Amino acid sequence: MSDKNPCENAGGPIDIHAYLGEFDDIPGTRVYTAQRARQGYHLNQFAMSLMKAENRERWKADERAYLDEWPMTEEQKQGVLARDYNRLLDLGGNIYFLAKVFSTDGLSFLQAVSTMTGMKLEDYQAMMIAGGRSPEGQRSIKEHR
């Protein structure tokens, strides 16, 4: 890094393929890329619709019928009905949108997030109070660091 130019890549665009390629190397993480945003568009817009009280009522009355109003894949619909959040992330869901589903269920972020870790809520909460999950070994799949 020179005194003149604080960032090496500030002079031009970075390689988009290299940029996106690195995202798959992070353990247990689905980065919300354009590809996922496209795949999950209707799933996320469905979730967004639950911000309105009248929609929440209709959703609670008949989840399946409400889902059938949206052009989502059957797999996405099954993922929502099962509240399988890891599956929904794989199918293009974004956590801030999916939050409308678990908020409607009356779950906090802590409760809902713990379901994705395979840990019991008490164990997850205890881990957080003890300082959270260590980044050791969680940074890179390829480099085992």
Next chain:
Amino acid sequence: MARITHGIACSHIPALGVASDFDKWEDPYWKPIQQGFAPTQKWEAENLPDVVILVYNDHASAFDMKIIPTFAIGCGESYKPADEGWGPREVPDVEGHPDLAWHIAQSLILDEFDMTIINEMDVDHGLTVPLSMVFGKPAKWPVKVIPLAVNVVTYPPPSGNRCWALGEAIARAVESFPEDLNVQVWGTGGMSHQLQGPRAGLINAEWDNMFLDKLSGDTQELRCIPHIEYLRETGSEGIEMVMWLIMRGALGKETRELLRFYHVPASNTAVGHIVLEPVNGDVPPSATVEGAATQEQII
């Protein structure tokens, strides 16, 4: 002439809003956080600005997937707290400063930052939680607020370098506003956290404290951190910290730290907070990275 007096960075964890709204600060889980912010509340009351430019991200509240602005500035008269799925927070409406906001919006666009302009929107916890942490529970917020929303949800978010440069452009815009106003810039979100997938719960106190350290002084190292480093080191949602760099860029060449607080956890997240004062508030004359062209060439 308007001037930037200070910068504040603050996590905007929704659970902090719940703790404030339902008076949970005496609870042993929340007490350390209340104590951590008490010096800031006192300091802010003694150093109250007229306007806060509040950099935050919307969490699928005002914006859905239909439109994703990278940088958006609120030029409206006022903003209501958003209903995020459990009813709106019972906090005061947020009063804007349309004169300064429109001045900044125009200045930024002329300075080659292609802003999205928002006249009407609701504001979610990203904006209202920092207000609660710094001002407590007043009947009316004691400052006017210009919301500046950044996309940090759909990749790619803006680079740290671009955020820093936007901060510098905001400083130029504020300095050219003729009215005598004290302005603070707040950067919100972070610190390390991951809300999704099997790696959820990741916290990196060492990295977070490195980040806090390098906000002071004259180093510009933080603007060069690539997205992948935030993702690997600070969890998938740690990327929110690029928003702190808009605040830091707006404070100019050199800063000093007045107050700092760091605590793990609140809910899934590391709470980070810092108050900075400009020592040398100079910013380069254009969005060109400083030194890439000489001042004479730019003019």
